[in-house]
Amino acid sequence: MTKILVGGGAGFIGSALVPVLQEHGYEVTVVDLLWFGNRLPEGTRVLQKQLFDLTETDLEGFDQVVFLAGLSNDPMAEYSPARNFVENGALPSYLAFIAKKAGVQRFIYASSCSLYGYTVNELYDEESPVTCSYPYGISKLQGERGVMQLQDEGFSTIALRQGTVCGYSPRMRFDLIINTMFRCGLVDGKITINNPSIWRPLMDVRDSCAAFLRAIQADSAISGAFNVAYDNFTVGQVGDIVREELMELTGEKIAIEVLSQQDYRNYKVTCEKARTYLGFNPKYGIADTIGELYQHLDEFGDFSDKRFYNIQVFKELEQQKAAK
């Protein structure tokens, strides 16, 4: 049985991915600090641990490692830039380094299209320049480069440069574009668009899981960075689709408020390489994502609960640490 260690596997993507891997017959071990709790299927092997504390011996016997840890958005990275560069830049390199020494055959890194920065509305592929100049983007690029540096014949490294991932996971986040608009539409009856012309590649978390699965299943000769997203949308387009879907589902009127705030991220990507080499074929558009979120409405309870917003939980944890 293929043994997979998932670092950060109790987060938003991990909580959706781990059950998929288990259904496909993989033996999964999760190592996670459990910042946002543990909503993994009962019986999942979970070690509450800092990944930096793992040693080569801990990784012996695993076939593959999937890295989903670190600080996963701009507000966290900006709140604690030093920690961001350590957890996002250095940690993936350290983990890949000890994994390779332990005989692990493949390391899959959750990278981000954030590293493209502010582009000029061209379609970016994996060879395009990376222009980010903000902590989160730079650190994700550093993490990716550190991991890719270790690739050789016996050690495959794959970086999935994900667009913004949205949709339903047992560990919910309402700080991701579509999910935020879903919450605002339902709770406030109004969706605010900070800048309608900014481009973003987006992906439902079910397609993100499919991308990780395809990377795990890929031929051992395959390595490299791959853009993965469903499609590119302007923020204005996203708002219109979310509004339309929500109005149809609820029968309520929902307003749109358009602002003209500056954004330092603007990018469109092509996922042709992932389609060709990984057989990645995303299925879920924005309307599907909204339908799925709506189906789980009863589970969410109080939308203002801090556990839905990474920065709120993270700030509290950092403040507790500083007070010790």
Ligand SMILES: NC(=O)c1ccc[n+]([C@@H]2O[C@H](COP(=O)([O-])OP(=O)(O)OC[C@H]3O[C@@H](n4cnc5c(N)ncnc54)[C@H](O)[C@@H]3O)[C@@H](O)[C@H]2O)c1
């Ligand atoms: N969600 C997105 O839209 C998106 C897009 C592109 C890339 N990514 C990347 O995908 C990964 C997963 O994203 P997510 O949305 O599931 O994030 P998340 O914040 O929900 O989960 C991260 C998990 O990692 C754990 N963790 C963090 N640092 C750790 C450490 N040092 N040791 C052990 N556990 C640690 C946390 O406890 C948490 O459970 C991240 O690396 C993120 O940068 C996410």
